[in-house]
Amino acid sequence: MPKRWLALALLCLTGFMIILDASIVLVAVPSIEQDLTFSSGGVQWVPSGYALMFGGLLLLGGRVSDLLGRRRVLIVGLAVFAGSSLLCGFAWSGDALVLARGLQGIAAAVLAPSALSIVMTTFPDGPERNKALGIWGATSGVGGTAGSLIGGPVTDGLGWQWIFFINVPVCLLVIALAPVLLQDSRGPGKRGFDLTGAVTVTAALIVLVYAVIEAPESSAGRTTLLALVSAALFALFVLVEKRSAAPLVPLRLFRSRALIGGNLITIAFGLGAFGLNYVYTQYAQLALGISAIQYGLMSSVLAAAAVCGSMVGQNLVTRVGARPVAAVSLLLTGVGATAMSRLTVESGYFELAFWGLTFFGAGLGAGTVAGSISALAQVTGDDAGVASGLQNASFQIGGAVGIAVLSAVATAHSSGSSPAGLTAGYRVAFAACWAFVAVGLVGAGLLRTRATEPTAASPAAQPGHR
Template sequence: MSTDLSTGASSPPSPDPRRWWALVVIALAQLIVVLDMTIVNIALPSAQQDLGMTDGNRQWAITAYTLAFGGLLLLGGRLGDLFGRRRSFVVGLIGFAVASALGGAATGPGMLFAARALQGVFAALLAPAALSLMTTTFTDPRERGKAFGVFGAIAGAGGAIGMLVGGALTEYLDWRWCLYVNAPVAAVAVVGALVLLKDPGRTAGARLDIVGALLGTAGVLSIVYGFSEAESRDWDDSLVLTLLIGGVALLGLFALWQTRARTPLLPLHIVRDRQRAGAYVTMALVTISMFGVFLFLTFYLQGIKGWSPLRTGVAYLPMTASMIIGSTQISARLLQKVPARTLIVPGLTLAAGGLAVLATIDVDAPYAGRVLPGICMMGLGLGVTFMAAISTATGRVAPQEQGAASATLNTMQQVGGSVGTALLNTIAAGATSDWLTDHRIDPTRQTPQVRAALAEATVHGYSVATWISAGIMLLAALVAGVLINAKAPGRQAGAPEPGPGTKAFETPVHAG
C-alpha cells in the first residue's frame, strides 16, 4: 500500500504490469491438474492391457489420484498460507511433473498406482496455491473478473480437453504420453512462476494445526474412498458404511476442534459466511451432476457408437468452446454489474436443460441433432456459472486465509466428483439391470438380438442417471438462488470479514 502525503490516505497498490503473463502461468498449472482427472480415463484400457491390470484393480489408476488429491487439499491449502503460495506452487509443479514421469515409466500396476497417488499429493499443494495466487495477483475488480473468466473456463473445460488430448496421445503415440505430457508443461510453468509471480508472503507467527490436519485429512479420505468403493460394492456393504459414517464422524470432530485450535486449519468463519457456503455447496452439487455424465457420454460414444478415443475427444470440443464463451464473454462482462446469483441460477438452469436433452438419447441418436445441442447448452451454462461461483467462494477473504478458502472449494469439487461418479454409476447400473429383467433378456446369451438389447438397456441406464443428474443441477440452482443473495459487487461497499486477530483484507470486494 502507498500513502498520499497530502491527505494521509492509503491508495491501492499499483497493479503488477506482468499480471496477464502470470495468468498464463497459473492457467497452465490449473490445466494440468484438471486434465489429469480425465486424461487417464481415455488411456486406461490401453494401460490395463499393457501392464496386466485386472478388472478389479484397474480403478486404482483413478482412485489413487482422487483419494490423495481430495484428502490432502485442506492441508495443502494451509501449507501455502504458512510457507508462501509461490513456493507451494513451484514445489507442487515440480512434484507433479516427477510423479507424472514415474507413472509414464511404470513397469507394473503397483508403480502406476503409487505414481498416481503421488500426483494427487502434489496436486493438493498446487491447486489451492494457484487459486490463491489468482486472487492476490488481480486486485482490480474488473480485471479480476476477466481473469476469473479464463480460470473458470479452464476449470470447466479441462475435463473435456483431457479427453481430447488423451484420445490423441493414446491413438497416435502411446498411453504413457498421457502422463509424460505433464512434465514439459510443468517445466514451462515453473520457469514462468519464478520469473512472473509475486509471492504475497507468509503469515508471521502462524503454526500448522497438526490435529486438525489429521482429522480433516482422514475424514475427507474416508468419505472419498467410501464413495469410490460403493461403485464396486453394494451401498449397504459394511466397509462402505464404515468408511462413510466414519468419515462424517471425523469431519464432525474436525469442525469441533477448529473452534478450539489456536491456529485452525480451516477458520470456521470462512464456511459460515452465507455467500461462500452457498458457492461451496453449489459447486459440490454441480460436480456431482457433471462428472457422471462425462463418463456416460464417453462410454456411449465409444461403446455404443463405436467411436475412436480421438473422435470422442473431438466430439467434446463444442462443449469446451461453449464454456469459454460463457465464462469470458458473458460472465466476465457481467459479474461486476449484476449479483452473482443472476448469473449462476440461469446458468445452472440452462445446464440442466442440456442434461435433459442428453437424457433423451437412444442407441441411434444422431450426434448433431441430439448430443451436440445438449453439450453446448451444458457448456454455456457451466461457463457462466463457474466464474461467478469461484469468485464468490474466494471473495472477501483475508490474504493469509486465501489458501484455506481455495482448498475448501477444491475439496468440495473433489468430493463432489467422487460422489457423483459412484452415485450415478450405481443408478445407471441398476436401471440397466431392471430393464433387462423387465424385458426378460438373458445377458449371457451372445446372439445379435441379445447384443442389441444389451446396448438398448445400457443407454436406458445412462438416460435414467442423466435425468437424475439434471435434477441435481436444478437443486444446485435452487441452493444458489437461496443462499447467494449479495448485491452486485459494483453496488456494494465493504471489506472482507477478518479472522480473529487479523487485519481486514484491503483488496476490493469482487463477489458476494
C-alpha cells in the same frame, strides 16, 4: 501487456493441467488395463487414486501455501508433479501406476490452492479480480471437460503413456518463469501446522470419496458404515478446529453465505462435469463402439461451449451479480442433461448429443465462473490459501462423487450388456444430473442479490475491511 496478466496466464496453465489430469485418464483406462496387470476392479484406482489424494489433501495444501510462501510451494509442487508424471508414464505394473497417480494427486493438492491464492493476491478486489477469477474458473471448467478431446488423439496416436508425459514440459516451463512473473506472499500467523486437524479432515474426505467410489461394488451396509465413519471424522475435525490456536480451517469462514453458496455451486458443477463426461464416454465407446479419437471429436463441442460460456459468464457476473448467472447456468446444464437422456443407439450425433453437450457446456462454463467468484469474493488475503483449497476441493471431490454416483445409477438401470441394454442405464444416469442441479440451486439461493452485494467502493469490499 501488464506483468500481472502474464502471471495469470502462467497460473491458469498450471490450473488447467492439474484439472485436466483428473479427466484425461478416463479415455485411456481401457488401453491401460490391456497393457498393465491389475487385480479385479483395480484399474478404477487409476482415476480415483488421483481424485482421492487431490480432494482429500487440498485443505492442507492451502494451509501449507499460506505458511511457507505461495510461490515457493508452487515451484516445489510442480517439481513433484513432473516427477510423478514421469513415474506414471514409465509404470511397470498396475500397482506402480496407482501409487504414482496418488503422488500426482498429492502434488496437485498443493499446486491448486497455491496458484489460486497467488491470483487473489496479485489482483485487487473488485472488477479486475472478478475478471481474473473468471478466467481462472473458465480454465478449470474447460480442464474438467477437455480430457476426452485431448486424451483421445494422444491415446490412439502416441499411447496412453503420453497423457502423463505431456505434463513434464508444462511443469518445467512454469518452474522457469515463476521467479520472474509471480509474486511471493504468505499469510501471517504461527509457523506451524494443525496436524490433528489436517489428519482428521483429510481422513474424513478420503473416507467419504472412497465410500462413494466403491459404492457400486460394495454392500449397502459397508457403504453406510464408511459414510458414518466419515461423518464422525468431520465432527471430530470441527471439535479440533474449535480448540486449536492455529486452526487448519478457521471456522469463521463458514459464516459467509457467499463462501458456502459458491462452494455448493462449484460442487454441483464438479458433479455434473465429470459425471456426465464419464457416462458419455461409456455410451460412445461401449454402446456405439467408436474410437477414442472419434469420441474426442464428438465431445469437443462441450469444451468449446464451456469456453464461450465462461467468457460471457464473467462479464455477466460483474454486471448483474453471481446469483442469477449461477441459477441460469445450472438450469442450462439441466436442459443439456435432459437432451442427453433421450439418446438411443440409433440417435444421430446432431439429433440430440450435439445440442445436449452444447447446452451443458455453456452452463458449465458460465456457472464455474459464478461459483469461483462467489466462493472467494469476501475472503481476505490472510485466508486466501485455505479458501482456495476449499473451492478447489469442492470441484474435485464433486467430480469423484459425480463419476461414482452416475456410474452406479447406470449400472443399476442397465438391462444387459447389449448396446441397447447399456444405453437404457446411461439414459437414466443422464437424467440423474438434475439432482446435481438441485444442489447448485441451493447454493445459488444462499448468495446475495446484486442490490445487497458489497461494491468495490464500499468498506466491505476493500482489503483489510472485511
